[in-house]
Amino acid sequence: MIIEFCVHGDQRGKLISLEEYSSIPFRIKRVYYIYGNKQSIARGFHAHYKLKQVLVCVNGSCKIKLDNGINTEIVSLERPDYGLLINELVWREMYDFSEDAVLLVLASELYDENDYIRDYDKFLKIVKG
Numbered sequence: 001m002i003i004e005f006c007v008h009g010d011q012r013g014k015l016i017s018l019e020e021y022s023s024i025p026f027r028i029k030r031v032y033y034i035y036g037n038k039q040s041i042a043r044g045f046h047a048h049y050k051l052k053q054v055l056v057c058v059n060g061s062c063k064i065k066l067d068n069g070i071n072t073e074i075v076s077l078e079r080p081d082y083g084l085l086i087n088e089l090v091w092r093e094m095y096d097f098s099e100d101a102v103l104l105v106l107a108s109e110l111y112d113e114n115d116y117i118r119d120y121d122k123f124l125k126i127v128k129g
């Protein structure tokens with residue numbers, strides 16, 4: 001789901017503010033960003049049991065492939081005022097990064113390797129019950 005953020009713009013430029021339980025629909029426990037990507041290299045290839053995230057491409061562009069075990073969707077992120085909400089139990093792949101891409105990620109949980117599902121067949125078994 002795409003969330004369109006409120007842009008505070010004036011003659012000086014633009015400003016976007018993101019707050020938990022408001023533009024970001026969860027408590028923000030962690031922020032990280034991905035940059036310096038090689039265009040031909042994809043990342044991600046996992047889902048999470050519990051984690052929710054909002055992805056914002058604050059500079060440049062990239063594509064995100066989402067898969068809930070039934071449907072897949074490809075989302076192009078290329079606007080700093082758009083956030084992509086990824087709920088739990090969604091397989092994601094990130095690719096086609098422009099050289100200048102900076103992908104900001106707001107996360108609902110601290111980093112926890114035990115929350116990762118890195119095996120696609122295991123993911124399918126989990127979502128299909």
Ligand code: TYD
Pocket residue numbers: 030032034043044045111
């Ligand atoms: P990785 O999960 O491989 O990134 P991606 O999902 O983009 O493919 O993470 C790369 C490395 O960074 C890995 O060693 C784990 C570490 N890492 C943290 O320490 N904290 C974090 O919040 C994240 C997302 C990754």
